[in-house]
Amino acid sequence: MTDNQKGGLKQLSPIDIYSLLPKTNCKECGEDNCMAFATKLVNREVNVEQCTPLKDPKYKKNYAKLAEMLKPAVKEVTIGVGERAVKIGGKLVMYRHELTYTNPTAIAIDVTDEMTAEEISSRVNFTQDFSYIYIGNNLQLQMIAIRSTSNDAEKFKATVKKVSEQTDLPIILCSYDSAIVESGLMAIPKARPLLYAATKDNWKEMAELALMYNCPLVVSAPNDISLLRSLVKTMIAYGVEDVVLDPGTFANAGLGETINNFTMIRRAACNLGDELLAHPTLATPITAWTEPAQNATLTTWKEAQVAAMLVTRYADAMIIHAAEGWSLLPLTVLRQNIYTDPRKPVAVKAEMVAIGTPDENSPVLMTSNFALTYYTVAQDIESSGNSVYLIVVDSEGTAIDSGVAGRKMTAETIADAIKESGVEDKVKHRKLIIPGKAARLSGEIEELSKWDVMVGPQDSSGIAKFLQDKWK
Amino acid sequence: MPERAKKESNPNFPSELLDLLAGNNELELQDVDILLDELQVLFQPGMMMAAPPAVAALKSAAKPTSLLDAPFTFPIQKYPGQVAEVTLGATKSEGGTRGKTVTIGGEKSPAFYTFESPTLNPPVVSFDVFDSKTALPKAVRNELGDAYQDPVSWSKFVVNKLGADMVTLHLVSIDPLNPKPATPAEAVRTVEDVLQAVDVPLVVGGCGDPEKDLAVFEKVTAACEGERLLISTITLDMDIEKSAKLVEKHGHVALAFSPMDLNQARELNRRLLEYLPKERIIMDTTTAALGYGLDYAFTIMERARLSGLMGDPELQQPMSSGTTNAWAAREAWKTLDPEWGDKNLRGPLWEVVTGLTLMLAGVDLFMMLHPAAVKTLRNVIKRLTTKTGTLDAEKIANWVSSTL
Numbered sequence: 001m002t003d004n005q006k007g008g009l010k011q012l013s014p015i016d017i018y019s020l021l022p023k024t025n026c027k028e029c030g031e032d033n034c035m036a037f038a039t040k041l042v043n044r045e046v047n048v049e050q051c052t053p054l055k056d057p058k059y060k061k062n063y064a065k066l067a068e069m070l071k072p073a074v075k076e077v078t079i080g081v082g083e084r085a086v087k088i089g090g091k092l093v094m095y096r097h098e099l100t101y102t103n104p105t106a107i108a109i110d111v112t113d114e115m116t117a118e119e120i121s122s123r124v125n126f127t128q129d130f131s132y133i134y135i136g137n138n139l140q141l142q143m144i145a146i147r148s149t150s151n152d153a154e155k156f157k158a159t160v161k162k163v164s165e166q167t168d169l170p171i172i173l174c175s176y177d178s179a180i181v182e183s184g185l186m187a188i189p190k191a192r193p194l195l196y197a198a199t200k201d202n203w204k205e206m207a208e209l210a211l212m213y214n215c216p217l218v219v220s221a222p223n224d225i226s227l228l229r230s231l232v233k234t235m236i237a238y239g240v241e242d243v244v245l246d247p248g249t250f251a252n253a254g255l256g257e258t259i260n261n262f263t264m265i266r267r268a269a270c271n272l273g274d275e276l277l278a279h280p281t282l283a284t285p286i287t288a289w290t291e292p293a294q295n296a297t298l299t300t301w302k303e304a305q306v307a308a309m310l311v312t313r314y315a316d317a318m319i320i321h322a323a324e325g326w327s328l329l330p331l332t333v334l335r336q337n338i339y340t341d342p343r344k345p346v347a348v349k350a351e352m353v354a355i356g357t358p359d360e361n362s363p364v365l366m367t368s369n370f371a372l373t374y375y376t377v378a379q380d381i382e383s384s385g386n387s388v389y390l391i392v393v394d395s396e397g398t399a400i401d402s403g404v405a406g407r408k409m410t411a412e413t414i415a416d417a418i419k420e421s422g423v424e425d426k427v428k429h430r431k432l433i434i435p436g437k438a439a440r441l442s443g444e445i446e447e448l449s450k451w452d453v454m455v456g457p458q459d460s461s462g463i464a465k466f467l468q469d470k471w472k
Numbered sequence: 473m474p475e476r477a478k479k480e481s482n483p484n485f486p487s488e489l490l491d492l493l494a495g496n497n498e499l500e501l502q503d504v505d506i507l508l509d510e511l512q513v514l515f516q517p518g519m520m521m522a523a524p525p526a527v528a529a530l531k532s533a534a535k536p537t538s539l540l541d542a543p544f545t546f547p548i549q550k551y552p553g554q555v556a557e558v559t560l561g562a563t564k565s566e567g568g569t570r571g572k573t574v575t576i577g578g579e580k581s582p583a584f585y586t587f588e589s590p591t592l593n594p595p596v597v598s599f600d601v602f603d604s605k606t607a608l609p610k611a612v613r614n615e616l617g618d619a620y621q622d623p624v625s626w627s628k629f630v631v632n633k634l635g636a637d638m639v640t641l642h643l644v645s646i647d648p649l650n651p652k653p654a655t656p657a658e659a660v661r662t663v664e665d666v667l668q669a670v671d672v673p674l675v676v677g678g679c680g681d682p683e684k685d686l687a688v689f690e691k692v693t694a695a696c697e698g699e700r701l702l703i704s705t706i707t708l709d710m711d712i713e714k715s716a717k718l719v720e721k722h723g724h725v726a727l728a729f730s731p732m733d734l735n736q737a738r739e740l741n742r743r744l745l746e747y748l749p750k751e752r753i754i755m756d757t758t759t760a761a762l763g764y765g766l767d768y769a770f771t772i773m774e775r776a777r778l779s780g781l782m783g784d785p786e787l788q789q790p791m792s793s794g795t796t797n798a799w800a801a802r803e804a805w806k807t808l809d810p811e812w813g814d815k816n817l818r819g820p821l822w823e824v825v826t827g828l829t830l831m832l833a834g835v836d837l838f839m840m841l842h843p844a845a846v847k848t849l850r851n852v853i854k855r856l857t858t859k860t861g862t863l864d865a866e867k868i869a870n871w872v873s874s875t876l
Contacts, residue, residue: 095778097771114875132812134763149875174872196872200539207535222865229542237536254863255855259832260587267547276542287868289876301821305852308825312770312832321876326813329803330762330825337767338829372765379764379802459680465649 012069014038020062020069022053041070043343044092044099073270074316075279076103077216077242079143079194080170086142088244088316089280094270097342104339105310106317107332108143108172110286113150113159120159121166126323128167132332135346135371139332145172145196145286145319146184153183160187172196172218172319178205185213194218194317196282197246203231207238215242218282222248223257225264229276236276244317245281251288251306258306259313266314283307283315300327311335345397346371352421353378356387363388363471364423365433365456365463366414368395368403377435377460384464389426393417400437411444418449433466546587551781555579555836556750557593558790560638560702560725561673567698567723571671574638576754576836577790582777583834584856594857595831597838597846598638598675599630600796603654603662604645608841609805611819615843623662624669631670634846640675640704640839641666646688647679656691663692667699675702675727675839682710689715693722704792705729705756708740716747725752727792732758732765732772734779738786745786754837755789761801762826769793770833777834790836798826799841820845828852 018038029050031037040046048054048066055063076090086106093099109127111120124144132139144163148156156175163171164187171193173184181195192213197220198206210217217240221227228247235243247261248254262281268274288303300322307320311334320328340346350369355378367377369392381388393414395403403409418424418432430451434442436458446453457466557578562568578592603623613620619629623641630636641663645654654662663676676692678685689703704727706715719726728744730737737757744753757776760769773791780787799805804822807815823845827838831849840846 095774096767097775112875147872149873151873176869176872203539204537220869222868223863224865225544226542229544230539233540233542234536237534237540239535248863248865248868250863250868252855253858253860254868255852256584256586256857257860257863259584259856263585264547264587268544272547284868284871286876287871290868290870290874292876297817301817301848304821305824305828305848308828309832309852312829324813325811326815326818327821329812329818330821333763333803334766334825334829337763338770340767342767342771372760372768375764376800379800382802462649 012042014042016069017041017066020066021051022056022059024053026053028052041066044070072102073278074266075242077244077280079106079172079192079216079317080168081190081192082168084142084168084170085192086170086317091266091270091280091316094266096338100341100343101339103316104335105315106142107328107335108145108317108319109141109323110145110147110174110319110321111159111163112147113152113155117162120162123323124163124166124169128169130328130332132329134333134336135348135375137336139329139336141328141332143170143172143194143317145174148175148177148180148184151175151177151180153180156180157183157187160184164188164191170194174319176202178202178209181206182209185209185215189213192216194244194282196220198231198235200227200231203234204238207235207240210235210240210242211238216244217242218244218246220246220248222246223250223254223261224248225261225277228265229274232276232279243279245277245279246284247281249284249287249306249310251285251302252291255306255309259309262310262314280316281314283310283318285310286319286321289321296322300324303327304331307331308334312338347394347397348374348392350392350394350417352423353390353392354387355381355390356385358387358389358426360426360428362386362427363433363467364391364427364429364431365389366391366393366417367435367460368393368398368400368409370395370397370399370403373399377463380460380463384467386464386467388467389421389423391417391421391423391432400435404438404441409438409441411441411448414438414441414445415448418451433471435460436462548588549581551580552783553781553785553788555777555780555788555790556753558725558751558754560675560700562698562700562723566700568700569667569671570673570699572673573700574673579777579781579834579836582774582781583832586857591857593836594853595836595838595849596637597840597849597853598640599627599634599636599843599846600640600642600839600841601626601630601666602642602644603659606642606644609799609819611805611816612799612842614816624665627666627670630843631672634843636670636672636846638673638675638837639666639670640677642677643688644679646681646684648681648684653684656688659688660691660695663696663701667696673700673702675704677704682707686710686715690718693718693724696724697722700724702727702754702792706740706744708736712740712743713747716744719752720748725754727754727756728789729756730758732760732768734772734775734787737772737776738784741786741789750788753789754792755787756792756794759793759795759797759826759830761798761804762822762829763801763803766826766829770829773830773833773835791834792837792839793827793830793835795823795827795830795838795845796841798823820848824848 021034025033029037072090072092074089074091079086087103090103111123127141130141173193174196195217197218219231250258265277269278285303285307292299304327347369348371395409398408432451433454433456439455442453555577559575561570561573581588619626627639643659701724706726728740757772776787804819820842827849
């Protein structure tokens with residue numbers, strides 16, 4: 001790895017963990033033995049709490065040691081309460097390939113205390129109802145940021161009250177004036193909103209509020225990490241534990257510094273053991289709107305670029321102004337991609353899929369259940385305008401070539417898939433088109449399934465042409 | 473034949489997007505940046521950080537009464553490896569005919585870690601041009617007007633009107649699967665026509681058939697000797713010795729393409745390095761679209777770059793991305809439910825986000841399609857590599873209390 005490891009994930013070995021476990025091999029955790037449990041702990045696939053004997057007072061020391069060893073590099077902070085409370089941070093590594101990322105960037109949309117009731121209501125509904133189903137995941141937005149533009153404590157309080165009556169989404173209270181923030185807190189004293197923000201000028205009052213209402217608190221020091229650390233150190237000494245870092249988001253001039261600051265903070269936390277920077281980060285792409293382009297479309301466009309880069313570069317939460325499907329869809333899909341566990345091959349369900357409106361004379365094709373392969377193939381068939389039956393074979397989530405080479409996709413699994421799919425009741429013919437990359441299985445498939453095999457193109461982009469030429 | 477979409481009076485109508493982004497009425501686009509530099513924004517200093525009301529300070533020995541000091545030192549690292557620098561195109565004095573050359577690579581740190589080392593050569597975007605009719609997304613056709621009917625006018629349009637730094641000429645006509653595949657000689661003529669029409673460095677792309685591509689590259693590399701073309705692509709299933717020797721002999725650069733697999737990327741580079749100096753190889757580890765495998769593409773590239781910097785000699789080539797692949801995502805080109813907005817905006821943004829993500833993994837050369845997406849990427853690259861001096865923190869702190 002690129003960074004020198006000082007503590008943190010990479011130095012842990014299952015042996016280190018194992019030596020602190022009870023070594024009873026009691027299986028209560030669900031694993032065969034303590035060594036297996038230790039291995040899973042290192043990979044963060046289980047929780048130390050699952051070891052029941054460890055809760056015995058005689059292991060108190062070991063338990064504390066383990067908890068410390070397994071602590072994420074970045075502290076986890078919870079915003080809000082109840083069903084839709086959001087956890088941010090809790091990061092274990094700097095680069096996703098080192099293990100995986102946890103707690104996808106939480107996205108907040110803003111409202112202000114000077115917007116009309118209709119506008120507030122429609123923005124809150126937009127945020128709350130946002131939903132896009134993508135590879136079986138529901139992409140959503142997480143929070144509402146309420147900004148005080150009126151600088152009027154009563155107005156702010158009323159707005160916070162209105163929003164909290166409309167939604168259970170966690171709230172971020174935004175003002176540099178602690179009296180305004182406090183009036184907002186009075187409306188939702190038990191909701192654990194995120195307070196934005198403590199600065200070099202108001203930190204004491206903000207710290208008091210965070211303690212009094214038990215809330216997480218953002219410390220803000222645009223482009224000044226020394227000040228940011230100093231604020232964190234002061235907050236911790238003051239007794240505020242749940243701190244969130246805002247190093248400033250400069251959407252125009254200063255974009256380079258912004259990316260640098262987020263990157264340096266995450267490196268310091270994950271790889272250099274900097275406790276003061278081991279807190280979740282907050283990005284504010286909304287700052288793009290402080291220097292608007294010629295029209296809202298272009299400003300939305302710019303905000304989306306900045307947000308996308310900060311999803312990749314270490315933002316644990318972000319505040320966005322444009323409530324637009326066209327800009328938020330790519331952003332939430334990107335977040336889903338970046339936060340996918342790279343250790344797990346992404347698989348789709350092995351089943352038969354009808355593309356278009358196939359009938360008894362339509363072609364029958366097959367592919368693997370590796371999500372990427374499946375979606376590419378389905379996409380290519382769909383855009384070709386053909387109606388076909390596509391049999392998705394369980395290849396344990398591997399692509400065609402590696403599936404065939406690694407014997408995860410064999411003539412047997414394909415013949416079984418044909419049987420189980422029920423395709424023989426759907427079509428009159430017995431012709432199966434297989435991917436070019438599975439060509440060497442063709443003879444064996446014919447023997448086992450009694451279907452005729454046609455070897456299709458090497459790449460699914462050739463399917464349209466193949467069907468045009470070969471499917472009569 | 474699609475005509476340019478008629479302008480509507482609605483200021484948000486997407487067909488204005490490109491005009492707004494590119495300032496198309498400017499013929500000379502020397503990095504004109506109307507988004508940033510020429511916009512005089514009048515700033516209303518809002519209610520900034522008014523002094524907080526005095527709160528009765530809770531006297532407590534434990535609580536600090538003033539900010540505790542905690543200075544920060546930039547966490548700077550040294551890397552044993554460095555990415556090779558590769559120059560594309562050759563001017564008259566260098567044995568070619570190009571008006572300018574493009575140099576990429578040379579990184580000593582991960583992408584845009586400018587706190588460690590400055591960006592030696594900012595990433596470059598090359599415009600995709602196809603030599604025969606290709607199904608293009610409507611959002612793209614709208615922006616190209618009639619220019620995409622033939623490779624020469626298409627190339628001229630992107631260079632003269634859009635200020636392209638480079639052009640990628642895809643010879644899709646040579647594909648043996650076509651009813652009448654173009655011959656190597658015909659392909660040479662197309663390349664020569666484009667070289668005549670524009671004076672930027674050129675990428676020459678094959679059709680993906682290893683044998684046909686090699687036959688075409690053989691003729692093209694010889695006919696365009698000394699032009700320092702980027703020959704795209706050399707793959708593991710090609711005759712590597714033969715193709716590398718052609719590239720070497722005639723003074724071009726090889727684009728080594730591997731299918732999202734670091735070991736194959738290493739192997740291909742290793743074999744090419746037997747015949748070519750490292751200044752003559754660029755690698756492409758495959759770009760998958762946002763939502764359709766971008767995570768794999770990103771991580772392979774990030775790992776390749778980090779390994780190269782940590783000293784792996786087989787992964788120290790600059791990286792190229794076929795960012796146009798973003799359009800394979802159905803969310804980019806499809807009309808979705810109205811809540812997902814206009815695809816003429818969603819589409820190019822899909823390409824932008826795909827590109828930006830891979831840029832942060834270390835991509836040096838982007839091959840892209842939609843003019844607004846290209847414009848945006850170039851604009852971001854400029855913002856990331858421009859030293860800003862002092863930043864006005866108050867200006868951005870304004871977002872909290874401003875009516876936006």
